[in-house]
Amino acid sequence: MGGVTELKEIMGHRGVVWGVVFLFCVLGSPAMESDEPCSRATNYSDALGKAILFFEGQRSGKLPFDQRVKWRGDSALSDGQPEKVNLTGGYYDAGDNVKFGWPMAFTVTLLSWAGVEYQKDISSVNQLGYLHTAIRWGTDFILECHPSSTTYYTQEFYGGKKDLDKFKSDAESFVCALMPGSGSVQIKTTPGGLLYTRDSSNLQYVTSSSMLLFIYSNTLTVAKVSGVQCGSAHFSATQIKSFAKSQVDSTLFQ
Numbered sequence: 604m605g606g607v608t609e610l611k612e613i614m615g616h617r618g619v620v621w622g623v624v625f626l627f628c629v630l631g632s633p634a635m636e637s638d639e640p641c642s643r644a645t646n647y648s649d650a651l652g653k654a655i656l657f658f659e660g661q662r663s664g665k666l667p668f669d670q671r672v673k674w675r676g677d678s679a680l681s682d683g684q685p686e687k688v689n690l691t692g693g694y695y696d697a698g699d700n701v702k703f704g705w706p707m708a709f710t711v712t713l714l715s716w717a718g719v720e721y722q723k724d725i726s727s728v729n730q731l732g733y734l735h736t737a738i739r740w741g742t743d744f745i746l747e748c749h750p751s752s753t754t755y756y757t758q759e760f761y762g763g764k765k766d767l768d769k770f771k772s773d774a775e776s777f778v779c780a781l782m783p784g785s786g787s788v789q790i791k792t793t794p795g796g797l798l799y800t801r802d803s804s805n806l807q808y809v810t811s812s813s814m815l816l817f818i819y820s821n822t823l824t825v826a827k828v829s830g831v832q833c834g835s836a837h838f839s840a841t842q843i844k845s846f847a848k849s850q851v852d853s854t855l856f857q
């Protein structure tokens with residue numbers, strides 16, 4: 604995240620993030636779904652299946668026999684040849700037949716994290732195998748890009764550590780920065796309530812933030828911590844989860 608140029612961000616992520624965001628659907632428990640006023644329109648299991656299928660459409664390289672997205676053929680079979688390495692495979696970033704290492708790493712990380720965190724839910728709608736295949740398609744490529752301990756092939760490299768370090772070092776202030784109504788709120792929302800960080804590829808921030816809010820909320824629940832104090836405002840685990848769910852629902856269904 605944050606590891607690519609402005610231009611690449613405009614082109615990129617829109618696809619992968621759409622895919623990733625669907626994964627969060629499994630976070631909505633049945634109980635939460637039922638108090639959704641327009642629940643008929645929100646089929647999370649359908650969204651999840653399509654999100655994972657999306658990645659098959661983005662595949663580069665030699666496609667396997669069980670490829671489900673049939674309009675995509677083998678492509679870019681000579682990637683890496685000038686450098687005498689095999690860089691075929693991986694995912695296209697968007698519709699422009701370019702592969703970007705860092706966005707791909709971001710995507711595969713998020714997919715894997717979702718797979719670890721929500722394995723049971725994803726499995727319950729028979730998508731876990733497809734998810735594993737989607738992750739594997741990305742990780743195989745990432746491994747190819749790293750043929751020796753001192754070499755990594757990538758298209759773009761700009762420092763983007765800041766966000767991650769911040770997430771890691773201070774989850775609570777991160778939550779406070781996101782939750783509307785917290786004294787310390789730093790991140791704006793659109794009039795419809797979607798987190799708004801920037802014009803290009805805003806959804807990558809929405810998806811990452813929602814994921815972290817969901818996980819943090821679960822962590823609070825498991826640890827029996829009542830919530831997060833943001834100045835004079837207090838947010839319970841349930842409130843944090845509801846806010847994260849609102850982000851997923853806005854992204855998927857509105």
Ligand SMILES: *[C@@H]1O[C@H](CO)[C@@H](O)[C@H](O)[C@H]1NC(C)=O
Pocket residue numbers: 646648649652
């Ligand atoms: C939701 O989508 C899944 C997968 O497409 C489908 O099997 C299921 O019948 C749908 N559920 C509803 C309530 O429409």
Ligand SMILES: *[C@@H]1O[C@H](CO)[C@@H](O)[C@H](O)[C@H]1NC(C)=O
Pocket residue numbers: 664665689690691692743
């Ligand atoms: C290059 O890597 C891909 C994906 O891992 C593999 O399917 C293919 O056989 C490899 N090509 C060569 C020439 O080794």
